[in-house]
Amino acid sequence: MRKYWDNSGRNPRDLGAGPQLHPVPASVSLGGVAIAPATVLAPMAGVTDTVFRRFIRNLSSCGLIMTEFTSADGVLRAKDRKAKRYLHFYEDEHPISAQLFGSNPQVMSEAAKMVEGLGFDLVDLNLGCPAKKVVKCNGGSGLLRDLPAIAKIFEAVRAAVKIPFTVKFRAGWNDQDIVCVELAKMAEACGLCAVALHARTREQGYSGNARWEWIAAIKDAVKIPVIGNGDIRMPEDACSMVTQTGCDAVMVGRTAASNPWIFRQIAQYAATGRYDQPAEADRYEMIRTYFSMLIEEQFPDAPGKMKQFASWFTHGVPGGAGLRKAIYEAREAPEILKRVEEFFEKRLGGVDAAAGEIARPGSTTMSTVVV
Numbered sequence: 001m002r003k004y005w006d007n008s009g010r011n012p013r014d015l016g017a018g019p020q021l022h023p024v025p026a027s028v029s030l031g032g033v034a035i036a037p038a039t040v041l042a043p044m045a046g047v048t049d050t051v052f053r054r055f056i057r058n059l060s061s062c063g064l065i066m067t068e069f070t071s072a073d074g075v076l077r078a079k080d081r082k083a084k085r086y087l088h089f090y091e092d093e094h095p096i097s098a099q100l101f102g103s104n105p106q107v108m109s110e111a112a113k114m115v116e117g118l119g120f121d122l123v124d125l126n127l128g129c130p131a132k133k134v135v136k137c138n139g140g141s142g143l144l145r146d147l148p149a150i151a152k153i154f155e156a157v158r159a160a161v162k163i164p165f166t167v168k169f170r171a172g173w174n175d176q177d178i179v180c181v182e183l184a185k186m187a188e189a190c191g192l193c194a195v196a197l198h199a200r201t202r203e204q205g206y207s208g209n210a211r212w213e214w215i216a217a218i219k220d221a222v223k224i225p226v227i228g229n230g231d232i233r234m235p236e237d238a239c240s241m242v243t244q245t246g247c248d249a250v251m252v253g254r255t256a257a258s259n260p261w262i263f264r265q266i267a268q269y270a271a272t273g274r275y276d277q278p279a280e281a282d283r284y285e286m287i288r289t290y291f292s293m294l295i296e297e298q299f300p301d302a303p304g305k306m307k308q309f310a311s312w313f314t315h316g317v318p319g320g321a322g323l324r325k326a327i328y329e330a331r332e333a334p335e336i337l338k339r340v341e342e343f344f345e346k347r348l349g350g351v352d353a354a355a356g357e358i359a360r361p362g363s364t365t366m367s368t369v370v371v
Contacts, residue, residue, distance in 0.1 A: 021239035024037060025248060029225070030164050030194045031165070031166075031193030031194070032164065035064045035095060036063050037062075037063045037267055039062050039063045039263050039266055040063060040065075041064070041066060041251075041256055041263075042066065042168075042251045042252060043099040043124070043126070044068065044253055047257050048068050049068060049085075049086070049299070051293050051305075053093055053096070054092060054293070055260065055293060056263065059261065059286070060260065060261060061266075064095050064097060064122075065095075065096050066098075067086055067096070067099055069140075070098065071101060072104070075111040075114055075115070076107060076110055076114070087118060089120075095121040096120055097122035097123065097166070098120040098124065099123075099126050101125070101134065101140050103142075103153070105152045105155070105157075108125070108157050109161075110160070112161045112165070115161075116161045121164070122163055122165070122166060122193075124165075127140065127144060127150065127169035128140060128170045141169070141173070142202075144169065144172055144177075144202060145177070147182065150183065150186070151190065154186065154187060154190035164193040164194070165192050167192055167196070168197075168227075168229070169183055170202050171211065171214045173201060173202050173203065174202065175201060178201070180197055181217050181218055181221045183195075184222050185221055185222060187222075193225070195224065195226055197214060197215050197228065197229060198229045199214045199228070199229065199230040206254075209231060210229075211230075212228065212241055212245050213244075216245040216246060219246045219247055226246075226248055227248065227251050228242075228249070229250070229253065232252050232255060233255050234262075235265045238252070238269075257312050258315070260286060260290075261278055280318075281344075283313070284344035287313045287340055287344075288340060291336065295333050303332060303333050307328055310323075310324050310327045310328075311324065314327075319343070323340070327339060327340070
């Protein structure tokens with residue numbers, strides 16, 4: 001995946017400068033829940049835990065955040081601590097959606113009730129995960145081969161909860177079995193409040209190009225809001241998707257992990273045709289903030305999480321290979337944070353020359369990119 005500081009190899013669907021593109025909508029209503037702006041942080045296993053969600057919400061203009069995809073069976077098992085951790089959130093995360101996966105309508109409906117009781121604003125069904133261990137249990141994208149089974153889940157969950165119910169799915173199992181339009185129509189008929197399409201097949205996984213024409217086809221087929229997902233790597237891509245498909249909102253996944261500023265940049269680009277790029281001091285403060293949040297939260301395996309994100313956050317940083325090596329060799333979370341601070345303060349001289357202090361994200365050190 002191209003990182004945010006690499007502007008080479010522009011997305012082939014990019015139509016050009018801001019004035020030629022339709023901006024991402026300022027808001028969208030999902031079953032009465034206002035999402036403003038109309039941008040969504042995609043649910044990502046191992047990424048969108050409560051710390052990362054709050055980190056994104058505080059850093060950028062993201063309209064809706066989603067949990068990691070969570071097993072409905074796990075939610076109903078009292079001893080499943082992992083599921084409980086996945087569904088833990090704070091008040092400042094609203095609006096927030098809980099994403100569940102499973103294949104049993106009764107289990108799904110009961111898990112959805114629990115999600116509603118926990119105070120989530122929305123509940124979402126995962127029909128997109130391509131992981132073999134999920135698919136073999138007929139979960140995630142595995143259900144795309146059985147539309148009648150999906151209809152039963154739709155009906156059971158819709159009858160069980162009053163909060164908005166949505167679904168995220170892929171175009172189909174493979175290119176010979178594209179079901180996205182039929183599935184979207186079925187979701188609308190069953191009373192779901194919105195659909196989100198990752199415009200790839202299960203067979204593709206995360207390879208190849210997302211087929212945005214499938215998003216457009218769904219938009220033409222249903223009246224409920226359509227959320228587009230796939231290959232939004234830069235702000236221009238988000239506006240290109242809206243222009244080409246007419247979708248009501250855009251969902252960003254992997255790019256948000258490598259460029260946490262992406263949602264702010266999308267809002268800037270939609271409004272002005274330009275957006276800010278972070279300076280090195282901004283990047284330092286971003287890393288320090290996220291790592292500090294992990295420590296303060298006493299996040300399970302905080303060192304592992306720091307090392308995971310270091311590969312994204314430090315790629316492209318001058319001398320970043322040495323910093324990553326120092327991070328990977330450290331054992332404790334405070335030691336990792338200390339090594340980050342020592343690295344950047346040595347590079348920046350302890351202060352930012354323009355602002356007189358280490359700049360925080362959104363400060364005047366961020367340079368404007370005119371496109």
